Amino acid sequence: MIKLQNVEKVYRTSSVETLALNNINLTVNKGEFVSIMGPSGCGKSTLLNIMGLLDEPSQGHIEIDGRRVESYQDQKLARLRNEKLGFIFQSFHLINDLSVLDNVEIPLLYRNTSAKERRELAREALEKVGLSNRMKHFPKQLSGGQKQRVAIARAIVGRPEIILADEPTGNLDSVMGNEILAILQKLNADGATIIMVTHDDSMARQTHRLIRLFDGTQVQ
Amino acid sequence: MLRHFFTLIWNKRKTHALLIVEIWASFLVLFGVLTFLLSNLRNYREPIGFSYEQVWSMELTNNQDTTDVPAKVESILRRIRAYPEVESASRMSSNTPFTMNNMNNSVSYQNASTLAEFYRTDESLYRTLDITMQKGRWFGPQDRSARYTPLVINQKLQEKLFPGENPIGKTIKKDDTHFWKVVGVVETFKGKGEYMNNTPAIFEPLTEKDWDMSILIKTRPGTDATFEANLVKDVLAMVRNWGAEVTYLTESRKTQHNLTLVPVIIFGIISTFLLINVGLGLFGVLNLNIARRRGEIGLRRAMGATERSISLQFLGEIWVLASFSILLGLLFAVQFPLLHVFDMDAGIYLLAMAVAVVVIYLIVTLCAWYPSRQASLIAPAVALHED
Ligand SMILES: Nc1ncnc2c1ncn2[C@@H]1O[C@H](COP(=O)(O)OP(=O)(O)OP(=O)(O)O)[C@@H](O)[C@H]1O
Ligand SMILES: [Mg+2]
Numbered sequence: 030m031i032k033l034q035n036v037e038k039v040y041r042t043s044s045v046e047t048l049a050l051n052n053i054n055l056t057v058n059k060g061e062f063v064s065i066m067g068p069s070g071c072g073k074s075t076l077l078n079i080m081g082l083l084d085e086p087s088q089g090h091i092e093i094d095g096r097r098v099e100s101y102q103d104q105k106l107a108r109l110r111n112e113k114l115g116f117i118f119q120s121f122h123l124i125n126d127l128s129v130l131d132n133v134e135i136p137l138l139y140r141n142t143s144a145k146e147r148r149e150l151a152r153e154a155l156e157k158v159g160l161s162n163r164m165k166h167f168p169k170q171l172s173g174g175q176k177q178r179v180a181i182a183r184a185i186v187g188r189p190e191i192i193l194a195d196e197p198t199g200n201l202d203s204v205m206g207n208e209i210l211a212i213l214q215k216l217n218a219d220g221a222t223i224i225m226v227t228h229d230d231s232m233a234r235q236t237h238r239l240i241r242l243f244d245g246t247q248v249q
Numbered sequence: 250m251l252r253h254f255f256t257l258i259w260n261k262r263k264t265h266a267l268l269i270v271e272i273w274a275s276f277l278v279l280f281g282v283l284t285f286l287l288s289n290l291r292n293y294r295e296p297i298g299f300s301y302e303q304v305w306s307m308e309l310t311n312n313q314d315t316t317d318v319p320a321k322v323e324s325i326l327r328r329i330r331a332y333p334e335v336e337s338a339s340r341m342s343s344n345t346p347f348t349m350n351n352m353n354n355s356v357s358y359q360n361a362s363t364l365a366e367f368y369r370t371d372e373s374l375y376r377t378l379d380i381t382m383q384k385g386r387w388f389g390p391q392d393r394s395a396r397y398t399p400l401v402i403n404q405k406l407q408e409k410l411f412p413g414e415n416p417i418g419k420t421i422k423k424d425d426t427h428f429w430k431v432v433g434v435v436e437t438f439k440g441k442g443e444y445m446n447n448t449p450a451i452f453e454p455l456t457e458k459d460w461d462m463s464i465l466i467k468t469r470p471g472t473d474a475t476f477e478a479n480l481v482k483d484v485l486a487m488v489r490n491w492g493a494e495v496t497y498l499t500e501s502r503k504t505q506h507n508l509t510l511v512p513v514i515i516f517g518i519i520s521t522f523l524l525i526n527v528g529l530g531l532f533g534v535l536n537l538n539i540a541r542r543r544g545e546i547g548l549r550r551a552m553g554a555t556e557r558s559i560s561l562q563f564l565g566e567i568w569v570l571a572s573f574s575i576l577l578g579l580l581f582a583v584q585f586p587l588l589h590v591f592d593m594d595a596g597i598y599l600l601a602m603a604v605a606v607v608v609i610y611l612i613v614t615l616c617a618w619y620p621s622r623q624a625s626l627i628a629p630a631v632a633l634h635e636d
Contacts, residue, residue: 074634083551084630103556111553118633122548126260131253138250139553183552 030191030222031057031080036089038075038245049075050086051245057224059190062217064233065226067242073226074195076242080224081114081193082106111139115184115221119196121176123168129155129179130164136187154182158212174205181212185221192216194225198232210235254562258569268534269574275527276578276609282520283601284585288593289513292444298403298437299346299378301498303336303470305477306345307484309462310492318460321488326371326464328487334476336467339377340455342369345463346378346440347501356410356451358421363409365402365449366440369461374452375401375435377467385417385433388454397430398423398453403438406449429453442502444509446592465498524612531567531616539563539624546624547632556625563621564614571613575606 038050049072057063057080065073078084079091082098091098093109101109115136123132133151142150155161158178168176177197184192194213198206210232217223225236233239241249258265309325311318322340329338344350344366352367374380375387388399397420407416421429435452439445455461468476477495484493539546546559554562582602586595 075630078630078633081551083547083633084628107550107553107555107558110551114551116551122544122633124257124545124548126257127253128256131256134253135549136552138253139549139555139558144252187553 030059030061030094031055031224032090032092032095033080033086034090034092036076036079036086036091038072038079038084039087048245050079053089053247055240055247057191057222059222060217060220061238062214062223062236063225063238063240064236065224065240065242066228066230066233071242072245073242077193077195077224077226081116082110083116107139111136111187113189113191115187115189115192117177117180117184117192117194117197119199121168121173121180121200123176123179123183125168127167128164129160129166129168129171132168132179133182133186135183140187150186151182154186155179157185157215158182172205173201174208177201177205177209178212181209181216185216189221191222191224194223196226196228199228206232254565255569258566265570268531268570269577271527271530272571272574272609272613273577275524275612276575276605277581278520278523279605279608280578280582280601282516283604284593284597285516286513287601287604288446288597289444289509291594291597292439292446295439295443295447296437297439297443297445298435299380301346301378301502303468303472304346304378304498305466305468305495306348306498306501307464307466307480308343308492308494308496309464309484309488310494311460311462311488312490312492314488314490318462319457321491322460322462322464325484325487328483329464329466329480332476332480334468334472336469337373337377338464338466339374340371340461341374341463341465342367342455342459342461343463344368344440345465346498347442347505356406356421356449358410358419361410361412363406363449365406365451368438368440368450368452369455369459370452371455374465377465379467380435380438383434383436384415385431387433388452392432392454395430397428399432400429401433401435401452402431403435403447403450405437405447406451407434409449442505442509444506466495524608528612528616531613532620535563535567535617535620536623539620542624543627543632543635546627547629547635550627550629551633559625560621563624564617567613567617567621568610571609575609578605 033053033055036050036053040047040049053076065076067073075084079086093113098106098109130151133154134147137147137150152161152164155164158181160175160178160182163171163175168179171179198209201209206229213223213225214235227233239249240247309322326338326340329335342352344352353364354367355362355364372387372389375382383404387401392399402416411419416431416434419431423429437447438450439447440450481493481495485491549559579602582598584590586598
């Protein structure tokens with residue numbers, strides 16, 4: 030489903046050069062639930078962003094569904110992100126000036142979906158994460174766990190095959206964290222491929238496979 | 250899609266209020282300045298109705314001499330006409346073309362009444378100033394013994410007093426014993442020059458008792474300052490202790506134009522600066538706005554927004570705000586033609602509104618273009634990383 034070959038990422042600023050990823054070779058298969066672990070600054074987010082086509086590798090190749098995407102232009106990349114990928118972030122990234130329902134609709138704006146259908150799909154997604162009673166709320170009126178559930182609803186509303194989650198439970202207590210994990214496991218059981226960055230061993234253990242990074246290099 | 254963005258704009262209305270006020274205010278300033286400019290432009294394009302090339306104006310001053318003044322002026326006029334260099338010369342009241350002097354009075358006919366500029370002059374003024382007659386004739390010898398006072402009016406006065414009628418032969422009551430009778434209509438006569446609004450004008454003949462001491466002299470082409478000096482010398486030799494000053498109408502026209510153009514230019518400069526300021530302010534606000542919303546931009550990119558759709562979103566937002574501001578501005582602006590504030594054509598107001606709308610959209614687009622483009626170029630990973 031996703032294949033990385035000799036991926037290297039170097040961040041260059043005027044004074045320093047950081048090798049964030051070093052020769053990563055990695056395949057994630059359809060239906061897998063993979064977790065990525067490693068100390069802070071080892072390149073987990075960078076790796077996830079590259080897999081999610083939010084960032085380009087300095088070297089190496091990325092294949093999605095057997096097709097190399099390096100040469101893709103903005104339009105094609107946007108289409109892939111929109112249709113194939115769903116993102117969940119540690120800091121939720123909800124738009125504060127939009128209601129929960131409007132936030133969840135966002136991915137559908139960038140494809141041809143009628144307003145009515147958008148509403149329906151957003152409602153459905155919110156039901157899946159158990160938030161159908163908070164649709165008219167604004168993000169400021171929600172708890173952290175609720176915000177993350179909105180973010181998950183937003184990630185799944187477009188029915189992507191791959192969900193990329195960057196420390197989805199990092200800002201939450203363990204009860205909330207387990208709830209979120211349970212939702213992700215349910216999505217995985219329903220067929221979604223999930224790649225999750227986490228700091229939590231016990232969570233990583235509940236996934237199919239663990240990838241460990243150290244200083245930009247894959248060690249497991 | 251649109252509804253989503255309208256909701257977003259609506260929910261952020263408090264943040265946008267200041268921006269709306271700013272655009273609204275600049276729209277109104279622009280509307281005012283444009284009305285002023287366009288009315289001047291419109292006036293400028295309307296012919297003044299006479300020719301001033303080669304025409305000099307001689308101002309006589311009688312000083313202490315008070316005996317037989319009208320007769321002396323008449324003999325000076327006859328002398329001037331006798332020069333081969335002079336094509337035509339006419340006496341006129343002191344409101345000669347391009348001067349600051351005014352002589353206005355109200356005239357009425359039946360129920361209509363209007364203010365008109367009165368020019369007292371002689372039978373040859375239409376030749377001296379090459380005034381085009383539209384109807385009838387200039388007053389002449391045939392009117393001298395008539396019981397009425399002949400009048401020549403301009404078309405503007407005809408429209409005001411005799412709408413839809415032929416004014417020739419119509420009589421206007423002057424006072425209890427005298428009548429005016431319209432004998433001719435001229436097209437326009439804008440004595441203050443091109444920038445003057447075309448207003449009603451009346452020409453009536455001088456009488457033997459009038460002291461009016463301005464003489465307009467149409468010289469032949471090629472006549473120069475040497476003749477001017479001789480002319481003044483000869484005239485002063487006729488009347489002891491009088492004064493005579495000659496100005497060229499082309500010169501006084503320039504002076505008169507400057508009186509109009511200087512405020513126009515000052516207004517123009519001030520409002521240009523104002524608009525540049527507004528533009529820079531807008532630019533700053535939009536830049537800040539976009540900097541604050543980097544997270545949102547990154548998120549939208551991650552959710553499948555193309556660079557183009559990010560640009561369009563930000564441009565679209567500012568267009569919606571501008572449209573709203575303009576709408577508010579138009580509500581104010583239409584009051585001017587509706588309530589007839591200032592005596593001005595509705596057409597000028599409407600044109601000013603239209604131009605102001607276009608200019609505001611242009612400024613707004615120009616100011617939003619770069620920030621919106623920048624917004625679209627933000628790398629999604631970087632934008633998401635920041636907060
Ligand atoms: N935009 C950037 N410019 C320069 N260096 C960067 C940039 N983003 C990340 N880095 C560097 O790349 C390395 C990997 O960063 P990354 O964010 O992937 O780490 P991480 O494993 O996600 O850390 P954490 O667990 O703290 O989130 C770090 O050393 C970081 O300083
Ligand atoms: Mg990270």
